[in-house]
Each structure stands twice: as structure tokens, then as C-alpha cells.
Amino acid sequence: MSGRAEKEETLRRLIAELRLMQSSAETLQQRLELLKTMEAELRIAESALKTLREMREGTPILIPIGGGAYIDARLGEVNRVIMGVGADVSVEMKPEKALENITDRLEEVERTSKVVEQQLRQLLTQIEIHQEGISRLAAELRGGAGVRET
Numbered sequence: 001m002s003g004r005a006e007k008e009e010t011l012r013r014l015i016a017e018l019r020l021m022q023s024s025a026e027t028l029q030q031r032l033e034l035l036k037t038m039e040a041e042l043r044i045a046e047s048a049l050k051t052l053r054e055m056r057e058g059t060p061i062l063i064p065i066g067g068g069a070y071i072d073a074r075l076g077e078v079n080r081v082i083m084g085v086g087a088d089v090s091v092e093m094k095p096e097k098a099l100e101n102i103t104d105r106l107e108e109v110e111r112t113s114k115v116v117e118q119q120l121r122q123l124l125t126q127i128e129i130h131q132e133g134i135s136r137l138a139a140e141l142r143g144g145a146g147v148r149e150t
Helices: 003-055 093-143
Strands: 059-067 069-074 081-086 089-093
Touching: 003 093, 069 089, 089 093
Parallel strands: none
Antiparallel strands: 059 069, 081 089
16 A cells, blocks of 8 residues: 555544544533533522421412413421432432432532543543644645655
8 A cells, every 4th residue: 555545544544533533522512411401400409408498387489380380389398308219210208318319419410520521621632633633644645646656
């Protein structure tokens, strides 16, 4: 195989690798967005539980039912929380235990987010290196377009 043919083959390989890395980066970005959404929801739940613990029974509250609509209600005794644990399974627990569970889940989501962010940064660095290599190799091939090796 000639030097030019080897460079062309290397260029094709680098481009294929770049596409795979870009696809992986997109997947990591989507995962990170999902983790950020989960974190925001857990923080809302944490805040709501902390607030409800301090409120008295009979306190007027508005319950959101979606679409900007609310039900005017009064707070009952807050002695149990029903938590979704996955696969359409829910568990009933005391507010303190629910708050502890939410805090644990928040910590896990934060740890996972940091790992995914680090993986994404590393992958973006590799993408940049590959792009530079592709540009350099493409420039070499363009520069030698009129020259044939014998």
C-alpha cells in the first residue's frame, strides 16, 4: 500500500472513530441532562418535605393538578409519605425516613453527575484531538493531490 493510500485509510478510520465519539458524547450529554432533571425534582421533593414538616395541620394549601390549575385544600397530618422506588412500585414511609431516602438519592445523583461530566470532558478532549488529526491529515492529502508516488 502506498503512503497516500495508507493516509487515506487512516483518515477514514479517524473519521469513523470521530463519529463514534460524537455519538457517545451526545449520549453522555443526554444522560447528564436526565441526571440534572432528577436532581431538580429531588430538590423540590426535599424542600417540600422540609416545609410540610414545619406546617400545622389545617394550614391552607394549594395542590397543583397540572395545566396551571390548583385545588384549594387544608393540610392534614403529615405522618406518611409514599415514595416511588422504581418499576411502578411505591413504598410508604415516615416523613423523616422519606427525607433521608431523598437525601441519599440526591447524593447518588450528584456523584453520578460528576462521573458523567468527567467522562464527557475526557471524550470532548479526545474528539478535539481527533479533529485536529483529521484536519492535519486532510491538509497533507490535499497538499499532495497533484503528486503521485511511483
